[in-house]
Amino acid sequence: MARWKNPPPLGFVEAATSRFSFPNWQSGNDDSIFYNLNIPSFFKSRTVAAQPDFSFLDRAINADLLDITFDNLDGSTNPPLREYLVGPRQVQAMMMAYRGKVVFEIFPGMNPMDYHVWMSASKTTAGLLVSMLANEGAIDMEQPMSTYIPELAGSFWDNVSVKNTMNMSVGVDNEETFESLSNPDSWITKFFTAIFTPADDPSEWRSLLKEVQPLSDEKPGDVFRYSTSNTQALVLLVEQVTQMSWEAYWNQRIWSKIGARGPFMIGLAPDGTPVGGGLNFTTLEDMLRYALIYTPSWNVVSEEQIVTDALLKEIQTLGNPEAYANSTEIAYGQRWFGETPAFNTAQWDHAFEDGAMFKHGNMGQGIYVDPGRDFCGCYFGLATNDESVAGVDHSPGYLRAAAKLLAGE
Known part of the structure; x- marks a missing residue:
């Protein structure tokens, strides 16, 4: 690992850059190290x-x-x-x-x-900003997410409170598991593809947020199901409430x-x-x-x-x-x-x-x-x-x- 304290050879930089993809970034190889140390070069x-x-x-x-x-x-x-x-x-x-x-x-x-x-670890920043806004009365944790994000109105988010989104217990099929992330047809795989990969529709990830389906045997608040999509919904909430x-x-x-x-x-x-x-x-x-x-x-x-x-x-x-x-x-x-x-x-x-x-x-x-x-x-x-x-x-x-x-x- 100590070799990463020195600039990598030009040939590696050029090759790793040409190989950038979401799967390669997540692979844990040398390319991954280079990407994680140089995120603004790839996004x-x-x-x-x-x-x-x-x-x-x-x-x-x-x-x-x-x-x-x-x-x-x-x-x-x-x-x-x-x-x-x-x-x-x-x-x-x-x-x-x-x-x-x-x-x-x-x-x-x-x-x-x-x-x-x-x-x-970035997600804690979303948790903090939403908590601050709630503490100051700008957000009611018990209100549905769509109260604050107009584009989510008419979707399942009408039934999901800010609190349940903060706690990642939204009751929808968006969980990140080994099985779901390995399935190219899962909702969460499509979401990550849309948010991390240039596409014909740059806002496709927002459309996917509206389309996510509820779990038939579970209601919001029942189970902690980890998903980055919940955090991205909170990012939209903060921007809409603060208009910043x-x-x-x-x-x-x-x-x-x-x-x-x-x-x-x-x-x-x-x-x-x-x-x-x-x-x-x-x-x-x-x-x-x-x-x-x-x-x-x-x-x-x-x-x-x-x-x-x-x-x-x-x-x-x-x-x-x-x-x-x-x-x-x-x-x-x-x-x-x-x-x-x-x-x-x-x-x-x-x-x-x-x-x-x-x-x-x-x-x-x-x-x-x-x-x-x-x-x-x-x-x-x-x-x-x-x-x-x-x-x-x-x-x-x-x-x-x-x-x-x-x-x-």
Whole structure:
């Protein structure tokens, strides 16, 4: 992985560029690494500039964190973090902060100032903006999505509340599973093709949102079924309610206030809509600055408490444990953490009774916030989603283990 700290040869750049396709991007090969480090080269993108001054993050590096480990549900113990980092999951970078100071940072497969795609860890930004609008009374979480997105009126979204969309329990046939993503005729495969591939109809993904069909034996709120399409519906909601572009509102409420050292970039769908469900593109340190606003040490990066105590509580408790317990995703949480999370909430995949929350990203990205322990961590990686090839993504479990260790537990 260390070779990615140097510019790749021209021949590789030209060949990888010619080979770009959605399947190749998702394959976990060398081309994938190049794509994830250069998203604006493969998707039309918009950029939010950094502010003149950036927030300084003190370092208090704790080398002992390289020795942390944790147990799996079956009682087996994972190797020390130092060994895991050089394994098949191809972790490219990882940072942790405790009480507002960086206590761990490592960059096995990229440079500290390189940019990388967040993939689905991006979804937390949608959850935050919608939560803010709801907290301020601009959105009613119990109202149907079509109340705020006129183009979805007359579709099943008339029956899906904002809250259920936030919690990915919409009761329609849009779930991302290995089976559905492997089926070229599934609704979700058609959606991803439409949102990531140039087409004769650039807005086809919007039409597909209106056409998605309800599940015959399930109603909204019953089951957590993971789908990026839900997040993209929330992107449309934010733009309609604020009458601002997604990235402009994100900058106004968050990015311009955290002392980001670099710009925020986001890839666009064919029709120019930001893909807020997956294509955020920043340095890892700036992603950590974002994570810090969920902790008691928010003042390290911001002059104002962006995520107030009341807002944080709303985000932490929006989910439904019963919907989570019946989901496919609960098994991921158990494998990643070696324990069973309590529920999902507000676009975060896994939440715990102690208030910690985690969001995973395709091919091995992640963000973990643990307000109760004043801890947060982020990582970038590149590995196929086939666990039989790359193994289980245990980075989430190492972050949670580090939080507990630093808190003296």
